[in-house]
Amino acid sequence: MCKQTVLELRVNNHPGVMSHICGLFARRAYNVEGIACMPVNGGTTSKIWLLVNKESNLDQMVKQVDKLEDVLEVERHDNGHEVFSKMTEFVQ
Amino acid sequence: MKFSGAEIIVKLLERQGITTIAGIPGGANLPMYDALGQSEKIKHILTRHEQGAGFIAQGMARVSGQPAVFFATSGPGATNTLTAIADAKLDSIPVICITGQVPLSMIGTDAFQEVDTYGLSVPITKHNYLVRSVEELLHVIPNAFRLAASGRPGPVVIDVPKDVQTAILEFDEWPAPGRRDPGPELIPAEVERAAAMINAAEKPLLYLGGGVIQSGTSGDVLALAEKGNIPTVLTLMGLGILPHDHPLNLGMLGMHGARYTNMAMEECDLLIAAGVRFDDRATGKVAEFCPNAKIVHIDIDPSELDKIKTATASVTGDIADILNMLLPLVDRQARADWMERVASLKAACPMIVPDADNPASPYGVILRAAELAGNDAIVATDVGQHQMRTAQVYPFEQPRQWLTSGGLGTMGFGMPAAIGAALAAPDKTVLCFTGDGSIMMNIQDLATAMENNVNIKIILTNNNALGLVRQQQDLFYGKRYYASDYARRVDFVKIAEGFGIATYDFEQCEDPAALLAEAMATPGPAFIHVPISPDEPVYPMVPPGAANCEMIGGEANV
Ligand SMILES: Cc1ncc(C[n+]2csc(CCOP(=O)(O)OP(=O)(O)O)c2C)c(N)n1
Numbered sequence: 047m048c049k050q051t052v053l054e055l056r057v058n059n060h061p062g063v064m065s066h067i068c069g070l071f072a073r074r075a076y077n078v079e080g081i082a083c084m085p086v087n088g089g090t091t092s093k094i095w096l097l098v099n100k101e102s103n104l105d106q107m108v109k110q111v112d113k114l115e116d117v118l119e120v121e122r123h124d125n126g127h128e129v130f131s132k133m134t135e136f137v138q
Numbered sequence: 139m140k141f142s143g144a145e146i147i148v149k150l151l152e153r154q155g156i157t158t159i160a161g162i163p164g165g166a167n168l169p170m171y172d173a174l175g176q177s178e179k180i181k182h183i184l185t186r187h188e189q190g191a192g193f194i195a196q197g198m199a200r201v202s203g204q205p206a207v208f209f210a211t212s213g214p215g216a217t218n219t220l221t222a223i224a225d226a227k228l229d230s231i232p233v234i235c236i237t238g239q240v241p242l243s244m245i246g247t248d249a250f251q252e253v254d255t256y257g258l259s260v261p262i263t264k265h266n267y268l269v270r271s272v273e274e275l276l277h278v279i280p281n282a283f284r285l286a287a288s289g290r291p292g293p294v295v296i297d298v299p300k301d302v303q304t305a306i307l308e309f310d311e312w313p314a315p316g317r318r319d320p321g322p323e324l325i326p327a328e329v330e331r332a333a334a335m336i337n338a339a340e341k342p343l344l345y346l347g348g349g350v351i352q353s354g355t356s357g358d359v360l361a362l363a364e365k366g367n368i369p370t371v372l373t374l375m376g377l378g379i380l381p382h383d384h385p386l387n388l389g390m391l392g393m394h395g396a397r398y399t400n401m402a403m404e405e406c407d408l409l410i411a412a413g414v415r416f417d418d419r420a421t422g423k424v425a426e427f428c429p430n431a432k433i434v435h436i437d438i439d440p441s442e443l444d445k446i447k448t449a450t451a452s453v454t455g456d457i458a459d460i461l462n463m464l465l466p467l468v469d470r471q472a473r474a475d476w477m478e479r480v481a482s483l484k485a486a487c488p489m490i491v492p493d494a495d496n497p498a499s500p501y502g503v504i505l506r507a508a509e510l511a512g513n514d515a516i517v518a519t520d521v522g523q524h525q526m527r528t529a530q531v532y533p534f535e536q537p538r539q540w541l542t543s544g545g546l547g548t549m550g551f552g553m554p555a556a557i558g559a560a561l562a563a564p565d566k567t568v569l570c571f572t573g574d575g576s577i578m579m580n581i582q583d584l585a586t587a588m589e590n591n592v593n594i595k596i597i598l599t600n601n602n603a604l605g606l607v608r609q610q611q612d613l614f615y616g617k618r619y620y621a622s623d624y625a626r627r628v629d630f631v632k633i634a635e636g637f638g639i640a641t642y643d644f645e646q647c648e649d650p651a652a653l654l655a656e657a658m659a660t661p662g663p664a665f666i667h668v669p670i671s672p673d674e675p676v677y678p679m680v681p682p683g684a685a686n687c688e689m690i691g692g693e694a695n696v
Contacts, residue, residue: 060270062260062266065257065260105444106445110441112440112441113439115264
């Protein structure tokens with residue numbers, strides 16, 4: 047089984063959103079292994095992909111992320127996501 | 139219409155029904171203060187510290203259930219608010235802090251009194267805003283109110299750069315005030331499953347906390363307890379949900395709960411947890427909490443479910459809606475064996491209240507003050523032994539009567555929160571039980587109490603020590619009292635007099651009961667000084683990290 051999973055978030059696009067999301071993981075000592083972010087919808091919202099380890103409190107993390115006011119949608123890809131397979135090429 | 143950002147803020151606050159704002163002005167929020175000065179609907183309470191303003195807002199919000207607002211300037215004004223905001227976050231209290239910020243063009247330049255208020259407040263707010271244009275105010279302010287009050291309530295920070303406050307906006311229509319959203323749609327199968335488990339349980343217990351008070355549903359909770367004959371334990375935040383003398387009310391659980399209360403929990407076969415978060419001060423060692431029980435967990439915040447203890451069944455939603463659906467599904471049951479077992483536990487291991495009849499003793503003064511204040515009084519505390527004693531013995535009658543810093547345990551909460559309570563409920567008596575350590579943390583706002591002539595009765599049990607810390611050193615650190623006794627005494631009576639507050643000193647007083655009665659009968663702020671010994675532990679006590687069955691002290695017949 048894959049030890050990592052990808053969370054795909056749709057969020058409001060403004061300067062504070064990243065600190066909300068990253069802070070949430072950081073203060074629970076939950077490491078974010080990879081991150082990608084691109085604006086969509088002409089820039090009013092963004093997509094964020096987070097590559098995280100499947101730790102025991104992942105469900106709790108997802109619920110916490112979902113609670114953030116600026117997070118509009120959370121999707122979980124337990125089989126990975128091609129955003130990160132493509133990004134891997136840059137760091138080989 | 140054409141208004142400045144500052145005028146828009148004040149008008150929107152008026153439209154939200156705000157009538158009182160505590161705070162302190164400074165360079166970066168002066169436009170807001172100038173606009174506030176023009177308001178005929180909002181009264182400003184000038185505090186002596188921004189933390190005091192935050193706790194005044196909390197006092198108002200805790201008593202009224204409605205969001206309350208406070209103001210601070212940028213930089214040190216904003217950093218001074220943080221403890222009060224973090225406190226509101228942990229106790230889910232709807233307050234809105236509006237701070238001034240340096241002008242947009244200067245953000246990030248280390249300008250005078252610039253601090254990253256947005257960044258500092260991210261982890262301690264439910265949500266926060268840095269307003270980037272005057273147009274944004276029209277949705278940020280109502281949205282802040284909606285967020286603070288909806289779902290699980292909490293604090294919101296709105297940081298407003300000075301140039302946004304002075305910018306002029308032309309617009310056609312005011313936005314609608316922000317209100318609490320209706321609770322999420324219930325899943326009937328979840329409620330049915332919970333009902334079935336309740337009906338099948340032989341020894342169920344209700345475990346209720348602050349969330350029940352937030353959803354304003356204590357009448358239905360009582361009906362549920364009575365219909366199923368389900369004994370009820372309350373968290374520190376839940377005191378007042380059931381009247382203290384209701385036969386099904388087993389009082390506060392946890393670290394300083396009565397012996398029989400924690401013992402009943404050991405035996406229950408079903409724990410119906412509503413509006414609680416399995417805080418460690420309530421549960422003790424989690425693995426051994428209610429070892430024989432299945433759990434039904436009811437909460438509006440899905441992230442609380444399965445966070446500490448995995449529930450057998452959970453129900454997400456507003457507790458008021460859930461009870462509405464649940465109540466008809468729960469069977470009327472006598473549960474005679476369980477009632478009898480709980481009664482015998484209570485008889486064998488009751489709450490022991492030392493020196494209850496002496497009005498000058500640590501417990502006695504609480505009981506006597508309660509008697510004099512009547513059923514309607516509001517009770518605030520600081521943090522320490524006096525807080526735990528009040529929680530243990532005060533005869534609470536109703537929700538929103540009890541104001542204490544539960545989650546953060548903030549010394550300095552009590553007196554300003556009491557001021558806020560008195561401002562929100564001017565016709566009531568507000569008691570504030572405090573300690574000589576705690577009162578010092580916000581003592582400057584005695585001036586605010588005096589200026590506004592609020593009807594608060596501050597009862598200081600003075601052991602010249604950080605009592606609760608000292609008690610831990612006594613029990614768990616070989617009586618090595620280090621940094622918990624004060625080397626010298628300060629004259630609190632003189633200090634209070636200096637602030638222009640009526641004082642009543644139990645020191646060398648022949649008839650403390652009469653003195654207390656006089657203090658309570660005289661309207662306006664009063665400061666009652668009660669010298670006590672530092673060697674008066676609060677019992678029972680569960681050692682931090684131990685299971686709730688490992689209580690120390692408080693046994694009958696010793
Ligand atoms: C701001 C803050 N600092 C430190 C503590 C740790 N603490 C908890 S209780 C306590 C002692 C409180 O002393 P006092 O207010 O005199 O009350 P007592 O226990 O004597 O009744 C301390 C220092 C705290 N809760 N809050």
